[in-house]
Amino acid sequence: MFRKYSFEACIGSVLFIGLFLVILVQIFGRTPLFSGPIWTEEVARWLWVWMALISISAVERNKAHLRMGFLMQLMPRGFQRALGLVSDLVYLGIAGHLVWIAWKSILRTWNNESVSLPTTDAVLYASAFFAFILIVHRILRRILSGDSGDAPDKEIVL
Template sequence: MRYANRLAEALLTILFAAMIIVGSLQVFNRFFINVSLSWSEEFQKYAFIWLVFIAIPVAYNRYAHLRVDSLVGLFPEGLQRMLALIVDILWICLGVALTMLTWRIMQVTRFQESPGLGLSMSWVYCGMLVGGVYLIACVVHRLVSKTAEGNVA
C-alpha cells in the first residue's frame, strides 16, 4: 500500500504542476503572443477532476478530512472506536458509490470525445473511478491494520 500511496502523491504532484504550466502558458500566449490555446481550459478541467478524486484517499490516509474531534473526545473510548468504525464504513460506501456510478457514466460516455483534446470522455471520468477504488483500498487497509493491532471495537 505504501507504493500505491507514493504513486498517488507523485501523480498529484505531476497533475498540479501540469495545470500550473498549462495555465501559465495560456496566460502568456493570450497576453503576449495574442494567440489563445484551444485546449488549455479543457485540459485544466479534466486534470482537476483527476486531481480531486485522487486527493480524496490521500487526505484520508493523512487524516486530513474535516472532523469534530472535540465532540468525539467527550465519549468513552469504546464509543470513540465504534464511531471511527462507522465513519470508515461510510468512507467505503462513498468509494463503492463512486466506483459503481462512475462505471455507469463511463459506459455512456465512451464514444463521446472532448472537443479540445479529442479524448474519450470515459478517460476523463476514469479519474473518479480510480479515486473510488483507491479510497476503498485505503479504508480496507486501515481497517485490516487496526484489526491486526487490536484497535477495532
C-alpha cells in the first residue's frame, strides 16, 4: 500500500499555492491600490509549467490518467496484463526520450537570460527534465512491481 499523498503531489500543491499568490499580486497590481511588479507574469507562467509537469507524475502514480477501458474489460485478464506491459514499455521509451530532449533544451538555453527574472531560461526547461525523470521512475516502479495492466485503484465513471 502507498501513502495517500505522493512527493510529486505535495510539490504540485505548493506550486499551485505559489501560483495562486502570484496571480493575486497580478490582480491587485491592476487596481489603483498599487502598481504590480513586472515579474509576476513570467513567474506565473513558470509556476504553471512546473506545476503541470511535476503533477503528471502524481497522476501516473495513482493511475488516474484518462482511459477508455471498455474494450480492454472484454479481454481476458492475461491479455490485459500483457497489453498493459507493452503499453508501459512504449511509454517508458517515449518518456526516456523526452528526458533526453529536455536535457538538450536545458543545455541550449543555459545562456539565455530570462526577460524579467535573474535566471536563465534553462530553469524553465528543467521542469520537463525533472518531471519526466519522475515519470520514468513511476513507470519503472509499476513495471517492476508487476502492476502493468492492472486497473486503477478507483475508477471514475462519468
